[in-house]
Amino acid sequence: VEDHYQPVCLQCEAEAGEFSLVCERCGGSLGFRYDFTDIKWDDSQERSMWRYWRLLPVNSEQIVSLGEGGTPLIVSRGWRHPRVLIKDETRNPTGSQKDRPLAVAISHASRLGKNLSVVVSSGSTGISNAALASRAGMKAVIVAPRGAPDERLYPVFALGASLVEVDGEIDEIIDAVESLCRERGYYLSSTCRSSNPYQAEGAKTIAYETAEQLGNAPDWVVLPVGGGGTVAAVWRGFQDLYRLGRVSRLPRLLGVVPNEFDTLELAWKAGLKEPRQWSGLIETRPRSSILTKLAHVYPPDGQEALVAIEESHGFLLSVTDAQAVEAQQRLGKQEGIYAEPSSTAALAGLEQACELGLVKERDDVVLVITGSGHRETFVSMRSFPITKRAVDPSDIGDFLARLSNT
Amino acid sequence: VEDHYQPVCLQCEAEAGEFSLVCERCGGSLGFRYDFTDIKWDDSQERSMWRYWRLLPVNSEQIVSLGEGGTPLIVSRGWRHPRVLIKDETRNPTGSQKDRPLAVAISHASRLGKNLSVVVSSGSTGISNAALASRAGMKAVIVAPRGAPDERLYPVFALGASLVEVDGEIDEIIDAVESLCRERGYYLSSTCRSSNPYQAEGAKTIAYETAEQLGNAPDWVVLPVGGGGTVAAVWRGFQDLYRLGRVSRLPRLLGVVPNEFDTLELAWKAGLKEPRQWSGLIETRPRSSILTKLAHVYPPDGQEALVAIEESHGFLLSVTDAQAVEAQQRLGKQEGIYAEPSSTAALAGLEQACELGLVKERDDVVLVITGSGHRETFVSMRSFPITKRAVDPSDIGDFLARLSNT
Numbered sequence: 001v002e003d004h005y006q007p008v009c010l011q012c013e014a015e016a017g018e019f020s021l022v023c024e025r026c027g028g029s030l031g032f033r034y035d036f037t038d039i040k041w042d043d044s045q046e047r048s049m050w051r052y053w054r055l056l057p058v059n060s061e062q063i064v065s066l067g068e069g070g071t072p073l074i075v076s077r078g079w080r081h082p083r084v085l086i087k088d089e090t091r092n093p094t095g096s097q098k099d100r101p102l103a104v105a106i107s108h109a110s111r112l113g114k115n116l117s118v119v120v121s122s123g124s125t126g127i128s129n130a131a132l133a134s135r136a137g138m139k140a141v142i143v144a145p146r147g148a149p150d151e152r153l154y155p156v157f158a159l160g161a162s163l164v165e166v167d168g169e170i171d172e173i174i175d176a177v178e179s180l181c182r183e184r185g186y187y188l189s190s191t192c193r194s195s196n197p198y199q200a201e202g203a204k205t206i207a208y209e210t211a212e213q214l215g216n217a218p219d220w221v222v223l224p225v226g227g228g229g230t231v232a233a234v235w236r237g238f239q240d241l242y243r244l245g246r247v248s249r250l251p252r253l254l255g256v257v258p259n260e261f262d263t264l265e266l267a268w269k270a271g272l273k274e275p276r277q278w279s280g281l282i283e284t285r286p287r288s289s290i291l292t293k294l295a296h297v298y299p300p301d302g303q304e305a306l307v308a309i310e311e312s313h314g315f316l317l318s319v320t321d322a323q324a325v326e327a328q329q330r331l332g333k334q335e336g337i338y339a340e341p342s343s344t345a346a347l348a349g350l351e352q353a354c355e356l357g358l359v360k361e362r363d364d365v366v367l368v369i370t371g372s373g374h375r376e377t378f379v380s381m382r383s384f385p386i387t388k389r390a391v392d393p394s395d396i397g398d399f400l401a402r403l404s405n406t
Numbered sequence: 407v408e409d410h411y412q413p414v415c416l417q418c419e420a421e422a423g424e425f426s427l428v429c430e431r432c433g434g435s436l437g438f439r440y441d442f443t444d445i446k447w448d449d450s451q452e453r454s455m456w457r458y459w460r461l462l463p464v465n466s467e468q469i470v471s472l473g474e475g476g477t478p479l480i481v482s483r484g485w486r487h488p489r490v491l492i493k494d495e496t497r498n499p500t501g502s503q504k505d506r507p508l509a510v511a512i513s514h515a516s517r518l519g520k521n522l523s524v525v526v527s528s529g530s531t532g533i534s535n536a537a538l539a540s541r542a543g544m545k546a547v548i549v550a551p552r553g554a555p556d557e558r559l560y561p562v563f564a565l566g567a568s569l570v571e572v573d574g575e576i577d578e579i580i581d582a583v584e585s586l587c588r589e590r591g592y593y594l595s596s597t598c599r600s601s602n603p604y605q606a607e608g609a610k611t612i613a614y615e616t617a618e619q620l621g622n623a624p625d626w627v628v629l630p631v632g633g634g635g636t637v638a639a640v641w642r643g644f645q646d647l648y649r650l651g652r653v654s655r656l657p658r659l660l661g662v663v664p665n666e667f668d669t670l671e672l673a674w675k676a677g678l679k680e681p682r683q684w685s686g687l688i689e690t691r692p693r694s695s696i697l698t699k700l701a702h703v704y705p706p707d708g709q710e711a712l713v714a715i716e717e718s719h720g721f722l723l724s725v726t727d728a729q730a731v732e733a734q735q736r737l738g739k740q741e742g743i744y745a746e747p748s749s750t751a752a753l754a755g756l757e758q759a760c761e762l763g764l765v766k767e768r769d770d771v772v773l774v775i776t777g778s779g780h781r782e783t784f785v786s787m788r789s790f791p792i793t794k795r796a797v798d799p800s801d802i803g804d805f806l807a808r809l810s811n812t
Contacts, residue, residue: 047453066742067478077543095780116810135742154787158779160739163794164805176799186806333566336472336541373564374501374780381560388569393582399570400592404522
């Protein structure tokens with residue numbers, strides 16, 4: 001059976017083999033060529049992102065899956081002008097959208113017969129890697145910078161992964177791990193496109209699903225931006241749909257970054273899309289944010305993210321930690337969805353874009369809520385202490401009466 | 407439009423009106439009569455439990471939903487004899503199967519025009535009540551016994567509910583709240599059938615979905631048992647399917663309780679199904695268990711649970727906290743699913759039932775994994791400390807080499 005996809009170098013256009021994660025000829029990043037003359041969705045798949053396998057670099061007989069994707073698009077109860085539709089990615093197997101890219105990576109690793117999947121992560125990527133590697137019968141290794149809290153590491157451990165803590169700067173650690181994997185053939189499931197182009201295709205399915213659920217592209221798609229890979233993949237997904245005639249227009253993308261990790265915002269404002277141009281922009285200063293899933297000084301897929309946002313005639317802006325946690329409360333109270341602050345940052349950004357007049361009252365907006373709040377309860381509760389009332393049993397009635405009348 | 411369901415008293419068979427949560431004539435618990443001559447599933451619903459609304463006491467025009475149900479049935483990678491299929495209820499909107507009953511309750515409350523939904527809970531029911539009430543635009547009140555940890559309360563707070571902590575015994579608190587709601591007309595979303603018969607119908611959909619996914623009933627359905635309502639509802643669900651000719655047999659039910667809260671196990675062994683017979687069995691002693699979602703000395707739907715298990719020719723047994731947490735690790739490592747110990751107790755119970763020869767190698771077993779591990783990370787990590795290795799960047803290679811070769 002010939003594959004329905006062909007890896008090709010994005011720089012020199014050389015074709016690559018199935019074992020390569022980068023171009024063997026020039027070292028460039030890989031992308032994939034698909035046969036667009038015969039694209040149909042696969043109705044035989046139980047609802048999941050694998051409905052779209054013909055635009056994913058995975059043989060349909062060799063899918064490793066926990067049922068990722070197939071998440072609901074929920075019409076907001078409260079936000080009607082603009083009309084907001086919430087793409088609820090908290091419904092993925094481990095509670096975040098990272099299950100999509102990692103399911104593609106692990107399917108690829110499994111096909112190659114690898115027994116070890118390695119990532120550097122103390123966040124969502126680590127959890128998704130652990131879950132999907134276990135599902136495939138592979139070992140997962142999570143390399144975390146020293147000092148990551150046990151609350152964040154325990155799920156990875158409970159999913160059977162081996163945890164290794166390393167002293168040093170995160171960028172050094174990533175470089176060391178990537179070199180090792182390349183030299184010795186361990187599978188590297190990094191969610192950075194230049195390190196692993198297979199995973200980078202997974203998040204395209206957010207676009208495919210959204211368009212199918214909505215019947216077309218919305219005016220805006222709003223996403224939190226960390227490494228930059230998700231927003232770039234969603235853009236490629238909409239471009240595919242446009243080419244296929246499945247949407248009649250393209251959405252504008254609104255990317256939201258933490259204001260403590262604002263490299264992309266500075267680059268956006270300065271019109272500098274290439275990472276080598278950023279060094280002058282980036283202040284050397286201590287940074288700290290509870291939006292840990294978005295905390296990149298050097299977003300590895302940042303260039304692609306900026307290009308995508310620009311091509312879409314979109315916008316990029318930043319929010320504070322406090323704005324993200326307040327947005328968590330608003331999303332919860334108004335819509336009944338409990339998301340982590342790194343996700344509700346996107347809602348805070350959308351509200352800002354409305355105030356700026358960028359997003360209009362008549363627009364249709366898809367807000368991608370990327371991860372569940374349950375994974376970050378221990379962080380959120382420190383930022384926003386609980387309000388609770390202690391009463392005697394005999395006073396419950398008064399309490400309820402007051403509440404009912406307000 | 408006439409309703410497709412009729413509330414009836416399970417004791418005196420009197421018909422009840424839509425505002426009643428108990429029989430106004432005799433005080434008995436209510437059930438529902440459906441028209442079984444015209445039952446078809448609703449293919450127009452996006453995949454969720456509402457596909458089965460014709461066997462739920464909710465008008466199809468008045469559904470309040472976050473997309474609960476429609477959870478995958480995952481073929482186990484590791485357990486093949488017996489063949490285990492995992493009904494992954496962690497995929498519900500708030501991460502547990504309680505979203506099913508609460509979605510029915512809140513739909514009912516919303517239809518009645520209530521503005522307040524009250525539960526006594528510091529667990530899954532509280533979270534589901536908060537999420538679905540917010541979705542309906544209603545206020546949620548969560549009454550929790552004093553001292554519940556903030557990690558467990560924060561999600562409820564982030565979902566916009568009002569939290570009230572009360573001193574006193576849990577049974578007293580429940581009685582006080584139920585009386586107040588009855589007197590003053592606040593909606594009580596308790597997941598106990600005699601307090602709220604509407605919610606009690608929600609978990610039937612676990613049976614409907616499982617049978618549709620599997621094509622028939624399995625040999626066994628394994629469930630953790632806390633209050634008893636879920637296992638009883640699943641049994642009613644399979645009985646419905648048998649009556650409709652959609653399954654050709656009924657499954658046996660295996661119920662699993664914590665050995666620290668073993669009232670139902672004692673009652674099962676003694677053959678005493680009625681709660682008034684249990685007082686002699688129950689030791690007065692301090693009890694403590696991390697299986698908090700199952701911790702009932704007096705399981706409110708215990709009688710129905712025992713009757714269901716007996717009618718199914720099933721079995722009930724208990725497991726220790728340690729067995730449940732070890733099972734969490736096995737489920738994670740082998741299947742890639744991170745569940746809370748109160749859920750993996752069911753896996754530990756299944757393993758025991760295999761050893762006892764109750765469940766045979768040739769059996770098909772559906773294991774219902776009721777809730778996500780992410781909600782209880784803070785508890786699990788105290789019970790099962792993380793194993794992690796700290797290494798220098800230069801030693802990562804050796805670590806990976808050892809791991810790859812083992």
